[in-house]
Amino acid sequence: MLHLYDTVTRDVRELKMREPGKLGIYLCGPTVYGPPHLGHGRATLVYDILRRYMEWCGVRVRLVSNITDIDDKIIDRANRENRPWTEITHKCETVWFEAMNALGVLRPTDVPHATEYVEQMVQMIGELMAGDSAYATDDGVYLDISSVPDYGLLAHQNLDDMLSGGGDREVLGAAQKRHPADFALWKFSKPSEPSWPSPWGEGRPGWHSECVVMSLQxxxxxxxxHCGGADLRFPHHENERAQAVALGKTFAQHWMHNGFVVDIEGEKMSKSLGNVTNLVDLVQHYDPRAYRMLLLQTHYRSPVKVGQDNIDSSVKSLANLDGFADRMAKADLPTKSADTEVLAKFREVMDNDIDTPNAxxxxxxxxxxxNIAIESGDTEVCAELATAVHEMCNALGLVLRSGDD
Structure with missing residues (x-):
């Protein structure tokens, strides 16, 4: 039985499924305004590993991961480059999935686009307005966080602390807001900006309203x-949850967040900081499996440093595993089931908060x-162990290559 750390309860607890044998996961996907960086790659690989492991255990997984294809950063880039915003989103989405394919990440079960759900977002905002949980100003519609009694549950911080560290997305501003932390549900559009109709005026949905609608739909x-990087815990995930609570809806039952990718100095990598290592360049210059290998050897909640040395080390580890696979493929081994004790130990550590380093x-x-067994001539034991290695690697999405592959 899988136990995962829950960001809300701050402990490792059983991941309970609403329907036995079926797991529904929502993973916040990319905002498609530029090439993916290593942080994006880590998030998708962490949850690809989770998905693959659960499917290996016989669970039917439905993974929903969205595309944010309307956002201030998309509009800003379109204006800077004098290009249609849809041209940018289409190109960046193509690059995104090319990189994910190179990493061996399975395509999500559902890939909703924010622009496909604007009508439902308008409907949700209308319900919040009707319940006096939202209000209009001169520049948009905002959620009144005072209507959410446990606002801050995910952040585990008081409101002043949250406001001083609001992440990449601005949470302050708008003099007409009732509270500085009230956030935009709907933004009125400026001339020439993309817009959709609403009862309050032409505009576009706020980022936080997009995912709550798509996940519930x-x-x-x-x-x-509900999954994502640690940087999304506040304000994005907090604000998603706040809207659902304000509507009287039950939202995600368990929250999982992966740690940052940091540079050699220990600073989080992101597009906004300008110290980006492009994921596309990484998969073009190295065996793409090396990044999965590197992340498997670090617990998903811990920061991971990415540099030349540990990428090279991961490449060497892969070479050792590939060499083993090649040796086993060429050996005259009997067909045997995997060693059950080995698989039991593997499941034990994986069920303990996806402990991939120990796996x-x-x-x-x-x-x-x-290797010891085959050198001693014990081909039956060797075959059982070799089969176990392949099964465990398959459960983690780690493809081994023999000389014939």
Whole structure:
């Protein structure tokens, strides 16, 4: 039974499924205004590993991961480059999925685009207005956070602290707001900006309104798991949840956040900081499997440093596993099921908050034991161990290549 750290309760607890054997996951996807960086790659790989492991365990997973294809940053780039905003989003989405394919990330079950759900967003905002949880100003419609009694549940901070560290998205401004932390549900458009009709005026949805609508539309109330990078915990996920609570709806039952990718100095990598390592360049210059290998050897909640040394180390680790796969493919081994004790240990560590570093330690130890077995002529034991290695690697999405591949 899988146990995961829950950001709300701040402990590792059982991941309970609304329907036994079926897991519904919402993962906040990219805002398509530029090339993906390593932080994007980490988030998608972490949850790809989770998905693959759960499917390996026999669970039917529905993973919904959106595309934010309308946003201030998209509009800003379109204005700077004098290009249609849709040209930017289409191109960047193509680049995104090319990079994900190179990394071996499975395509989400559903890939909703924000622009496809604007009508539903307008409807939701109207319900919030009708319940006096939202109000209009000269520049848009805002959620009144005082209507959400447990606002701040995800951040585990008082409001003043949250306002001083609001992440990449601005939460202050607008003199007509009732409270500085009230956030935009609908933004009135300026001339020549993309816009949609609403009862309050032409405009576009706020970022926080997009994901709450798409997740509830596709997964329903009380869905199992909401995921994303640690930087999304506040304000984005907090504000998603606030809208659902204000509507009286049950939102995600479990919250999972992965740690940052940091540079050698320990600073978080993001487009906004300007110290980006482009994910596209990484997969073009290195075996794309190396990034998965690097992340598997770091717990998903811990920061991970990415540099030449640890990428090279991951490439060497892959070469060792590929060499093992090649040796086993060429050996005259009998067909055997995987060693059950090895798989039981693997499941034990994976069920403990997706402990991939210890899972990889089990894989490498099993490789060592299989090599000893074949050198001693014990082909049956070797075959059981080799099969276990392949099964565990498959569960993690780590494809091994023999000389014939």
């Amino acid at each position: 596709l997964l329903g109330e009380g869905f199992d798991l 990889m330690a089990i894989i490498f130890d099993t490789v060592r034991r299989a």
